[in-house]
Amino acid sequence: MTAPGATDAADRQPVISLRGVTRVYGEGEAAVHALRGIDLDIAPGEFVAIMGPSGSGKSTAMNIIGALDTPTAGTYHFSGADVGGFDRHQRSILRRDYLGFVFQGFNLLARTSALDNVELPLIYKGVSRAERRALAKAMLERVGLGRRLDKEPSKLSGGEQQRVAIARAIASEPAVLLADEPTGNLDTARSQEIMELIARLNREEGLTVIMVTHEPDMAEYAGRIVHFKDGLIERDGMNGNPRAPAPETADVH
């Protein structure tokens, strides 16, 4: 597979395209304008970091891109399809088949083994049991947890939990990985490991990554950095020299 870089992004049809998206919570005097009309195109294979102070609308944008929320006005096209016209069921299918989520708080199912956690999206996809097992195992090996398949989240460190979450997010082979402050709960060393893993997925497998973060160090891994402020995009620029991930090593803990 050729590794698509950010430079030729403009030539191809964007996987994500927002036009004039606004999001207002509440009504009248108490209305909160989380997004005030943003345009954003993201091409396949890009690694985009979204930054901005809290309340800047970056999480709202993430929720809209993740089809968890719908814009008050404006349009959202995913690979050319108008998500605005999707019903609840169709949005579920979009999340299931094309999007992978990684959260700050890991969000794994408690008292459920790492393997079962990774299998979960595959169950919803209707993949057969044997195939599911094999795929989930491969994914956990891919994130370096090949020897901790049966461990429940409470038996894993934060970094390990986030690896399980990444394995779960990529198990259904999504087009886009959405990471909402993936290193927010981790120390520097763990954060770097997670970032290297995500960067590798982007470089080596061409996975489109959109990541919300407020740590400039983490944003350095991205090829493009978008700054939000007060519900608008303040700056949107290429990162000429993204941090390169270290060569892959097996089973880092």
Added chain:
Amino acid sequence: MFTETVRQAFQAIIRNAMRSFLTILGVIIGVAAVITMVTIGQGSTDQIESDVSKLGTNLLIVRPGAGMGPRSSGRSAPRFTLKDVEAIKEQIPGVIAATPANTSSMTVIYGNENHQATITGVDNDFLIARDWNVALGREFYESELRAGTATCILGETVRKDLFGAGDPVGETIRMEQISCRVIGVLEAKGASSFGQDQDDTVLIPIRTFLRRIAGNQDISSMYVAVEPGYSTEKVQSAIELLLRERRRISSGEEDNFSVMDTKEITSMLTGITAVMTGLLSAVAAVSLLVGGIGIMNIMLVSVTERTREIGIRLAIGATETQVLMQFLVEAVVLSLLGGLIGILLGLGFGYIGSIYMKIPFAPDWTTTFLAFAFSAFIGIVFGYFPARRAARLDPIEALRHE
């Protein structure tokens, strides 16, 4: 996909084993109660049928009032007289025995021992009618019956209680103020319907009973035995005709007495049992309903508690239907589990009850199946609302939930 949902439901139930058990306790109790009631009710019915058939097909029972049981007017109807008994014996062809049978419960005393027994006032025809033999000693002499002497024949239970291994014949026992000489002992007959011990009785001459216990001349019931070969129905209607005449009932009026053969007695007694069983089962069914509400309650709590989990599932692509099915299947599996445990417990209690009450163990498989199906139904009905609530959660809100 469906087997996967069931597997996940089991996982969720096992993860919260204690709470799951408490959740289904209502259903367990409801189903167990219904099954126990029906099993014991059926056993009693079987026992009554076999008891009454043991009385013989040629036995008629004559009682005052129109029938027995809840609607009878037995208390107000006039009683019979000794003359009625004699008239039946002498005037109706095919009657081999007719006996009065008045009963009263009294304490029987011998030495330091005392015992509560049923005192039955009869004549020797009672032994023929009930097909009962004297095992030790003798029957009443005609003279004893005529004079109403203080003599008695003991049932086996009374003998054993008062005399142990000893021979009671010739001894004197006391029944309140009456001193009574024992002339015989009846052979053992065992328990009858409702666990009543038939051997727990003392037979005394009817005249003795009327004079010294009742203090009047009223006969409260009669047993009539029909000669084999004669039609029981014909004898039955002959007795009815005779008694109508003797009791001066005009042609338009209804009988103020009843003559029943064993078949009618059976259906009457089993009718009572059926009503009782039905009532108790209805009460038990209400507790089943309460159990269902318990399941709904806990499922609602569970949905609230697992809001975050539902959020995660929705975010990674579970559809509304899949989440709905997950919780619905969980509720159904829970209530079916409750139903299954309830059935096993109910059969167990039914079995213990039938041993204790000395009736046959008669499980009713239709009811068992219905109870199982009903618990599934309860799971669906009471599981649907919480499941729908889970399926309709907003994923963003759910993910924020702590």
